[in-house]
Amino acid sequence: xxxxxxxxxxxxxxxxxVDTIFGYPGGSVLPIYDALFNSDIRHILTRHEQGAAxxxxxxxxxxxxxGVCLATSGPGATNLxxxxxxxxMDSVPMVCLTxxxxxxxxxxxxxxxxxxxxxxxxxxxxNYMVESTEELAQVIKEAFYIARTNRPGPVxxxxxxxxxxxxxxxxxxxxxxxxxGYRVMxxxxxxQVLAAAELINKAQRPVIYxxxxxxxxxxxxxxxxxxxxxxxxxxxxxxxxxGFPSTHYLSLGMLGMxxxxxxxxxxxxxxxxxxxxxxxxxxxxxxxxxxxxxxRIIHIDIDAAEIGKNVNVHVPIVGDVKEIxxxxxxxxxxxxxxxxxxxxxxxxxxxxxxxxxxxxxxxIMPQHIIEKIYELTGGEAIITTEVGQHQMWxxxxxxxxxPRTFVTxxxxxxxxxxxxxxxxxxIARPDSPVIDIAGDxxxxxxxxxxxxxxxxxxxxxxxxxxxxxxxxxxxxxxxFYEGRYSYTDxxxxxxxxxxxxxxxxxxxxxxxxxxxxxALKRALASxxxxxxxxxxxxxxxxxxPMVPPGGSLSNMLGGD
Amino acid sequence: MKHTLSVTVENRPGVLTRVATLFRRRGYNIxxxxxxxxxxxxxxxxxxxxxxxxxxxxxxxxQLYKLVDVIKIVDMTEERFVERELVLIKVKxxxxxxxxxxxxxxxxxxxxxxxxxxxxxxxxxGDSRKIDAIEDSLKPFGIIELVRTGKVAMVRGGRx
Numbered sequence: 001x002x003x004x005x006x007x008x009x010x011x012x013x014x015x016x017x018v019d020t021i022f023g024y025p026g027g028s029v030l031p032i033y034d035a036l037f038n039s040d041i042r043h044i045l046t047r048h049e050q051g052a053a054x055x056x057x058x059x060x061x062x063x064x065x066x067g068v069c070l071a072t073s074g075p076g077a078t079n080l081x082x083x084x085x086x087x088x089m090d091s092v093p094m095v096c097l098t099x100x101x102x103x104x105x106x107x108x109x110x111x112x113x114x115x116x117x118x119x120x121x122x123x124x125x126x127n128y129m130v131e132s133t134e135e136l137a138q139v140i141k142e143a144f145y146i147a148r149t150n151r152p153g154p155v156x157x158x159x160x161x162x163x164x165x166x167x168x169x170x171x172x173x174x175x176x177x178x179x180x181g182y183r184v185m186x187x188x189x190x191x192q193v194l195a196a197a198e199l200i201n202k203a204q205r206p207v208i209y210x211x212x213x214x215x216x217x218x219x220x221x222x223x224x225x226x227x228x229x230x231x232x233x234x235x236x237x238x239x240x241x242x243g244f245p246s247t248h249y250l251s252l253g254m255l256g257m258x259x260x261x262x263x264x265x266x267x268x269x270x271x272x273x274x275x276x277x278x279x280x281x282x283x284x285x286x287x288x289x290x291x292x293x294x295x296r297i298i299h300i301d302i303d304a305a306e307i308g309k310n311v312n313v314h315v316p317i318v319g320d321v322k323e324i325x326x327x328x329x330x331x332x333x334x335x336x337x338x339x340x341x342x343x344x345x346x347x348x349x350x351x352x353x354x355x356x357x358x359x360x361x362x363x364i365m366p367q368h369i370i371e372k373i374y375e376l377t378g379g380e381a382i383i384t385t386e387v388g389q390h391q392m393w394x395x396x397x398x399x400x401x402x403p404r405t406f407v408t409x410x411x412x413x414x415x416x417x418x419x420x421x422x423x424x425x426x427i428a429r430p431d432s433p434v435i436d437i438a439g440d441x442x443x444x445x446x447x448x449x450x451x452x453x454x455x456x457x458x459x460x461x462x463x464x465x466x467x468x469x470x471x472x473x474x475x476x477x478x479x480f481y482e483g484r485y486s487y488t489d490x491x492x493x494x495x496x497x498x499x500x501x502x503x504x505x506x507x508x509x510x511x512x513x514x515x516x517x518x519a520l521k522r523a524l525a526s527x528x529x530x531x532x533x534x535x536x537x538x539x540x541x542x543x544x545p546m547v548p549p550g551g552s553l554s555n556m557l558g559g560d
Numbered sequence: 561m562k563h564t565l566s567v568t569v570e571n572r573p574g575v576l577t578r579v580a581t582l583f584r585r586r587g588y589n590i591x592x593x594x595x596x597x598x599x600x601x602x603x604x605x606x607x608x609x610x611x612x613x614x615x616x617x618x619x620x621x622x623q624l625y626k627l628v629d630v631i632k633i634v635d636m637t638e639e640r641f642v643e644r645e646l647v648l649i650k651v652k653x654x655x656x657x658x659x660x661x662x663x664x665x666x667x668x669x670x671x672x673x674x675x676x677x678x679x680x681x682x683x684x685x686g687d688s689r690k691i692d693a694i695e696d697s698l699k700p701f702g703i704i705e706l707v708r709t710g711k712v713a714m715v716r717g718g719r720x
Contacts, residue, residue, distance in 0.1 A: 121578060122585050126628040146628060181570060181631045305622035308615065 001171075005133040005164040006035035009097075011172070012140035013041060018068050020044060020059065020427060021097075022052035024079075026072020027112060028099030031164035044427060044456065046420065047448040049076050053083020053096065054417050054446070055424030058407045060092050062382060062428045064218065066147050067092065072099040074112030077158075078119065082414060084154050085123040089411025090239060091216060093152035095143050096120075100129065102162040117158050125153030126182075133166040137173045145177050149184045151303040152216055185302055188319030190327065196274075196298045196315045197331035203272035205341045206232045209255065209284075212239030212410065213277015213301055213321050215403045220244065222325035223276065230335040232274070233345055235263035237284055239410040240277070242400040247379070252345070253354070256284040257547045258392040261352035264553035266345055267292050275299045277321045280310035281411070290552040300324050352545075352559060354396050359538040364513050366390065366465040366537040370397040372516050373435060373463065376524060381433040382407065382425045386418040386442030389471035392543040394437045405432075416445025422460040423453055433461070433524055440466040441490055450503035453530040461523045462532040464496060467539045475542050479557070480549075500532035511536045562591060563617045564643065564713050567606040567624060568632040571597065575629045579606065582627065588612065588620050592710030603631065607712045636713050643713040646685045648673070649695065652702035653680040661701060668694045679704060 003011070009032060013021070020042045025033045036043050046052040049071040060067030067087075071080050077098040087094045101110040117127045126146050128139045136159075143155040200206060214223050214236075220243050227234050227250050234244045235252040244251060252263035267273065273295040278284070285291040288311060299306075299313040300321055307316040317324050356367040370393050373381070379401040385391040385408045400406050407425055409417040422436040436443075443464050453460055468491040477485050500507030506529055510519045516535070523531035544558030569575045576595055583590050591609040598605045610620055621633045636643075653661050661680060665672055670684035684694050688711060695706065 117574065118577070121574075121581050125626075179628060182628045303626075305619065305626055307622075309619060 001169070002167055003170040004031065004035065004167050005136055006031040008133065008136050008168075008170050009140065009159070009164065010035050010039050010041060011170075012137050013068065015172070016140070016144040017065065021068040021070050022046055022055040022059070022424065023070030024049045024052055024072070024076060026076045026099060028073035028101055028161045029070065029076075029159075029164075031161060032070065032097070032099070032159070043070075044423075045452065046423075047451045048446065049079035050083050050416065051420035051423070051446055051449045051452065053080045053094075054086065054414075054420035055427070056094055056096075057083060057087045057092050058384060058421035058424035059428045060087075060094055061407050062404050062425045064216075064404065065093075066144055067094045067424070068097065069094065070097045072112065073101055073116075074114045076112075077116040078114055081119060081123070082412075084120055084156065086409055086412045086414045086417060087154040088123045088125070090409065091152050091212060092154065093147040094154040095147050096154055096156045098156060098158050100158045100160040103131075103160045104162070106160065116156060120156045123154075124156050127156035127158070129158040130160065130163055133163050133168045136163065137170070141173065141177060142179060146179075146182060185319055188317055188324050188327070192315055192317045193324060193327050194331060196317060197328055199272050199296055199298060199315060200230060200232075200274065200328075201333050203230075204338070205270050206230065206272040206274065207252075207266050207270040207295075208232050208234040208274045208276060209237070209267065209278055210234055210240045210243050210276045211237040211278030212243075214240055214243035215277075217277060217302070217321035218403070219277070219322035219325050220403045222322055222329060224248075225329050226274075226325055226332070229329060229332045231338055231342070233266055233342075235259065235266065237278055237281070237410070238395055238408060241395060242403045242406045245401045246399040247401060254395050255553070256281075257286065257549075258396065258543050258545070259553075260354060260396070261545050261556055261559060262345060262348035264547070264556060265348050267295075268554045269344065270295045273297045275313070276325070277301060279306050285310065286547045286551055286553045290554070355559065356541070359541075361538070363538040364510070364516060364535060366467070366535070366541055367393050367397045368513070369463060369465060369516055369535050369537070370394055370437065372520055373437070374398045376517070376520050377433055377435070379405075381405070381435050382422075382429060384408065384418040384421040384425060384434065384436045386436070386438045386445075387413045387415045388439045388442060389467075389475065389541070389543050390437050390439045390442075390465045392472075393465070396543075415442040419443060419446050419462060420449050422462070423449055423458060426458045426460045427456070435461045435463060438462055438464045439471060440464050440468060440493060440496075441470045443496075444493070447499065450500060450505050450530065450532070454504040457528040458530060459526040459528055460530050461526075462530070463520075464532065464534050465537050466496070466534050467537050467541065468493065469539060471541075472543070474540070478540070478542070496532060496534040500530075505530040505532055507531075508533045509536070510534070561613065561637075562609055562611050563635055563637045564641070564711065565608045565610065565621065565624075566634045566636050566713060566715070567608060567630060568598070569604050569606060570629040570631065571602050571604040572629060575604070576606075578627050578629060579608075579624070582623055583610075583620075586619070586623060588616065594710040594712050596712070607710070609711055634715065636715055640716045641713050642716060643687050643711050644685055645688055645691050645711050646683065646709045647691050647695070648707050649682045649684070649698055649703055650679055650705040651682060651698045652678060652704060654678050657701055661698070664694070664697050668697075670694060
């Protein structure tokens, strides 16, 4: 059948199960937008390409499918870059389609030309520039395959305009994929699984350290079984929140820099550490030489390059987390009780629960708002965050019962992620309440997406914990730079309620404790309009406890 | 310790950049890198000499394997292999020393490929130690210009 490149592209996307793409038009993608005009693929028009990338990222995290975003050449493509790097650091499957100038103009510094494959080389799992309309279908098939298999990640496909315009005789290609340099990981070393089972069966003080890999492998049920069979306490990373129910009696909450004292102490005392779908990030381990000093470490991950990257491990098992946990669980003997180990942990939990003080000026404590959000949603909402103090308070004081309900920028730490992410999440899960917990700094980085949320009648809720500071940086200045608050006071800010209203959204300001719950209830009742709540909170509340940068997990500040 | 990696890659534009970017970004140091065609026109071979302990080399090859365009990696340091490098050396050579230089060239089974009024260009092939040795031997005469290709290598015997 005679078809234009752009039509072939959309046909290929549909074959990959794509129903929604997030994008922003421009000169080089005119042929693609022309084809989209009467396509049944839903296109969500964001107000900035970065918003499109983050929305697609969250769409992927919430559904487990590949997220798709689309931008024009040059600045459109470079505006995606932060979003691509963000997805790369958090191993999110995405296909990012970028327009490119026509092949005859490439390399001539044409209008809106940027070498986006070159630029995104170190922040993509792989990237392509399509060289002919004939190879387009094959490239799209490979891009989706690479994005979603093994350790997921973003793939950029650069699409020159003339290749999208050209009409060819199109024959759909076969489903078979054969990429010489890329094999999907199947199976695992069962000898290693036995070795791990032996260690676990003999362990006196085991701890599970679970990360985002548990969620991307859909292995929460298997993790729960592992924990319950041997009654092993579980701590998760920021990316792992939701992978194990934080309401479970074996849950230790998050570990690391702003983890709970009991999680970090348990790591310090453990004799066997079962690391599942994690990468021993510096925010987790603190000083690497003193991390889990008494433990034999079992490391389960699909990415062989993660084994031994940051720490030496005793039993590495490379493969799909879910498959490995299924096999491992069959080799475990049920554990009746761990008297002493559980008692020690219970003592730490009693002695060092997460807590916070009160405001001298009678302001609302930010942690209180997060507790209220959890109380009112019962752990059934999708929570997104920006980056900073509010993000850590959310990780500490909000509980997560299900995987894929917490969407946050873990690796890259991207301010401005949470709001477009909430839009992507709401598009994916229209029946779930979606709440972006934000700071007054972060929200201003992508606040233009209010336009998107209003246009598509998305009742997402933005809760700004407004302390008029770039709070996390201020906290570090207070702790490590003698309180010299260099450029972190951002009290010159817009009236957020008016901003919301100007876009056609609902804006609510809350300055008193008693108004927190009514405001949240009102927001949760909205069915077709975004709601922004500007909570005026204690200005100098800190996130505690805290492992000072480069310090050991056993040496925490605050929260005691 | 120096390791010699033989890396089979897709013969596509950008592959060299991908490999070079990976080394730069992860902070591994490339001692030398050569790339050329193989018997299969869709495949190129890179010979990369990299300095590092076993842990670093393990990371280098695991990270390389994650590149979709990398097909196969062999650490030849573990194998018996033949390595060769080619050097061109332009050396000062007036009439007084010319005979002496020719003698050195003979000993190393090198060749003279250009004769100028006061210079000679010498071509030599061999393993890196031999190339180092010829360079050292010619140094006293005054080396004007020198270019080495970097190493290419192949595993001995039947195994590819």
